[in-house]
Amino acid sequence: MIILDALQAVMSVDVLTAVTIGSISGIIIGGMPGLTATMAVALLIPITFSFTPLIGLSLMGGVYAGAMYGGSIAAILLSTPGTPAAAATAIEGYPLTKQGKGGLALKVSVIASFVGGTFSVIVLLLVSPLLAQFALKFGPPEYFLLALMGLTGVISVSTGGLAKGIMSGLIGLIIALIGTDAMSGMLRYTFGQVELYEGVSFMPALIGMFSIAQMLALTSEKRIANDNIDLSTIKREKMPKGMVPFIMLGTAVGTIVGIIPGEGATIAAFVSYNMAKQKSKFKDLFGKGNPEGIAAAESGNNACVGGSLVPLLTLGIPGNTVSAALMGGLMIQGLIPGPELFTKYGQITYGFILSLFIANIVFLVVGLFFAPYFARIALIPASILIAAISVFAVIGSYAINNSMFDVGLMLIFAFGGFFLDKLGFSLSAIILGMILGPIAESGFAQALTISGGTYGIFFASIPAKILWVIIIALLIQPLIGHYKSKNIENIAS
Amino acid sequence: MSKKYIDIVLSVFFIVLAVLLYRSTATFPKSALFTTAVYIKFLAYLLAIASFVQLVKSIRSDAAIKVIFAKNPKKFFILILSLIIYVWIIRYVGFIISTLIFLPVTMRYMGYEKFRKSIIISASITLFVYVLFVQIFSIQLPEATIIFGASL
Numbered sequence: 001m002i003i004l005d006a007l008q009a010v011m012s013v014d015v016l017t018a019v020t021i022g023s024i025s026g027i028i029i030g031g032m033p034g035l036t037a038t039m040a041v042a043l044l045i046p047i048t049f050s051f052t053p054l055i056g057l058s059l060m061g062g063v064y065a066g067a068m069y070g071g072s073i074a075a076i077l078l079s080t081p082g083t084p085a086a087a088a089t090a091i092e093g094y095p096l097t098k099q100g101k102g103g104l105a106l107k108v109s110v111i112a113s114f115v116g117g118t119f120s121v122i123v124l125l126l127v128s129p130l131l132a133q134f135a136l137k138f139g140p141p142e143y144f145l146l147a148l149m150g151l152t153g154v155i156s157v158s159t160g161g162l163a164k165g166i167m168s169g170l171i172g173l174i175i176a177l178i179g180t181d182a183m184s185g186m187l188r189y190t191f192g193q194v195e196l197y198e199g200v201s202f203m204p205a206l207i208g209m210f211s212i213a214q215m216l217a218l219t220s221e222k223r224i225a226n227d228n229i230d231l232s233t234i235k236r237e238k239m240p241k242g243m244v245p246f247i248m249l250g251t252a253v254g255t256i257v258g259i260i261p262g263e264g265a266t267i268a269a270f271v272s273y274n275m276a277k278q279k280s281k282f283k284d285l286f287g288k289g290n291p292e293g294i295a296a297a298e299s300g301n302n303a304c305v306g307g308s309l310v311p312l313l314t315l316g317i318p319g320n321t322v323s324a325a326l327m328g329g330l331m332i333q334g335l336i337p338g339p340e341l342f343t344k345y346g347q348i349t350y351g352f353i354l355s356l357f358i359a360n361i362v363f364l365v366v367g368l369f370f371a372p373y374f375a376r377i378a379l380i381p382a383s384i385l386i387a388a389i390s391v392f393a394v395i396g397s398y399a400i401n402n403s404m405f406d407v408g409l410m411l412i413f414a415f416g417g418f419f420l421d422k423l424g425f426s427l428s429a430i431i432l433g434m435i436l437g438p439i440a441e442s443g444f445a446q447a448l449t450i451s452g453g454t455y456g457i458f459f460a461s462i463p464a465k466i467l468w469v470i471i472i473a474l475l476i477q478p479l480i481g482h483y484k485s486k487n488i489e490n491i492a493s
Numbered sequence: 494m495s496k497k498y499i500d501i502v503l504s505v506f507f508i509v510l511a512v513l514l515y516r517s518t519a520t521f522p523k524s525a526l527f528t529t530a531v532y533i534k535f536l537a538y539l540l541a542i543a544s545f546v547q548l549v550k551s552i553r554s555d556a557a558i559k560v561i562f563a564k565n566p567k568k569f570f571i572l573i574l575s576l577i578i579y580v581w582i583i584r585y586v587g588f589i590i591s592t593l594i595f596l597p598v599t600m601r602y603m604g605y606e607k608f609r610k611s612i613i614i615s616a617s618i619t620l621f622v623y624v625l626f627v628q629i630f631s632i633q634l635p636e637a638t639i640i641f642g643a644s645l
Contacts, residue, residue: 050630163547170540184525219572220564383603387596388618390576395622399632407580422562445528453527
């Protein structure tokens with residue numbers, strides 16, 4: 001019944017318009033190398049503030065789905081992945097374009113993206129209410145462990161090493177300490193700044209680290225993409241045969257990877273791509289223009305969209321930075337992620353999930369008929385992009401609280417984030433630490449109050465034990481990788 | 494710049510931060526001593542351990558590895574400077590004037606050489622943001638305190 005109400009709400013002109021605008025904007029932003037889905041969703045939040053929750057969320061969901069697909073267009077036609085998740089697509093897509101088969105690559109990409117995206121939303125629709133029901137049994141110790149698990153997931157995939165990954169997560173958790181202590185009402189680490197009494201708002205941090213820091217990195221580029229392909233020669237082609245197994249493979253991998261905290265669309269795309277390479281009968285064609293690789297990679301990265309929303313909506317744990325930005329959008333509307341989203345706010349939540357189906361249909365239609373035109377977006381000079389995004393970042397961070405203090409914070413996070421990123425620290429872990437900090441702290445403090453200071457409470461329940469197993473597995477994974485690479489180095493030397 | 498030495502300095506900085514964090518809990522009120530203070534001590538321990546591991550790793554690492562912060566330092570520092578100036582003047586002259594100055598100047602220094610086009614693009618972006626935020630969504634933008642005299 002609640003789903004029917006949600007469907008009715010989604011079918012309103014306002015929501016359909018928001019999804020369409022969101023999805024097309026997502027394709028545009030995803031098609032611009034240097035601009036990410038996280039940045040797009042973060043910069044949109046101040047605008048969605050004045051919308052009803054469903055319209056705002058549908059707009060952001062549309063951007064997320066559109067951006068995941070949009071990254072493939074420039075990857076295929078210009079060999080410049082619009083998003084990191086489209087890098088695997090470029091390996092097979094650009095050689096096809098050079099062979100005059102750009103139209104075929106675009107067709108495979110959009111259909112694979114659509115199937116992957118749609119399947120993952122079905123999983124989101126079916127799994128989330130069950131998981132949310134299960135989450136009702138969680139108490140403070142489990143919430144502390146959930147926050148720890150979310151953070152461990154991101155730390156385990158950080159590229160600068162495990163120690164720097166852990167330090168990054170801790171930096172986020174420590175920044176989250178600033179403000180008023182919920183247990184005693186005491187002010188902590190505010191240095192007399194009234195604006196810090198309620199803590200450091202994570203939106204300026206998110207905008208700074210994922211918008212301005214990106215623009216600082218772009219100062220090294222004159223033009224982001226190479227325009228050496230005549231886009232007017234791209235012809236429409238039929239979908240090649242034999243793609244279904246690879247699309248199914250990418251869809252399954254992407255959905256599972258999306259649900260695991262920390263593992264994002266880039267990992268999903270590369271894992272799917274590598275598995276497709278092993279499974280293919282035409283292994284020799286990989287790297288020279290094999291559409292099977294595009295089918296697997298694109299279905300993989302789009303399947304992450306629905307998957308990544310499962311832990312966010314049910315447990316309030318964002319698995320990646322885009323869902324962290326979406327969490328900001330939810331909170332600004334007064335919606336706290338967790339089980340209540342499926343009961344008290346069921347119409348909005350189910351409406352949002354259903355709107356993702358529409359977002360997939362929008363990018364399918366746009367992709368089938370207009371994809372080559374979107375590739376031109378990647379040719380916008382970096383100089384214009386840097387200046388324009390900087391303005392949006394400044395205004396976006398101001399508009400959330402009408403505060404110049406937040407703008408200053410945004411700049412501090414931008415410069416600091418850029419510096420730490422260059423040194424191998426994980427910006428994703430910092431931002432997730434900031435978001436998960438209050439959940440972890442209140443879970444930890446309340447659990448100790450309940451147990452009278454006994455730490456056994458963190459190991460007592462079955463969900464707690466399961467969460468510990470996942471946390472340890474996530475931490476062991478990079479250690480095994482490190483040990484293996486050391487062994488290979490030793491053998492080589 | 495050698496990555497090894499920056500990593501060593503940062504690791505030491507975070508070890509000091511961990512110690513300060515740990516010590517700060519001594520002044521907490523009784524009601525927070527067995528809850529929040531324990532959590533903060535837990536974070537301090539973890540930060541100290543991770544930073545120490547990183548310190549050892551950095552000392553053992555190769556000093557020849559360099560970190561390139563900016564391939565084009567001139568553009569990089571100009572962008573930082575122009576952002577700081579933009580945020581500073583926006584308080585006084587408001588969104589419209591500051592953005593109309595910031596956009597063409599930044600575009601020029603980032604390498605866009607078509608002056609007339611840059612003015613048209615700047616005016617279009619400023620107008621777009623103003624209409625979108627103020628007219629359509631009724632979201633307040635920074636106002637000129639010099640003209641209106643009001644505090645933000």
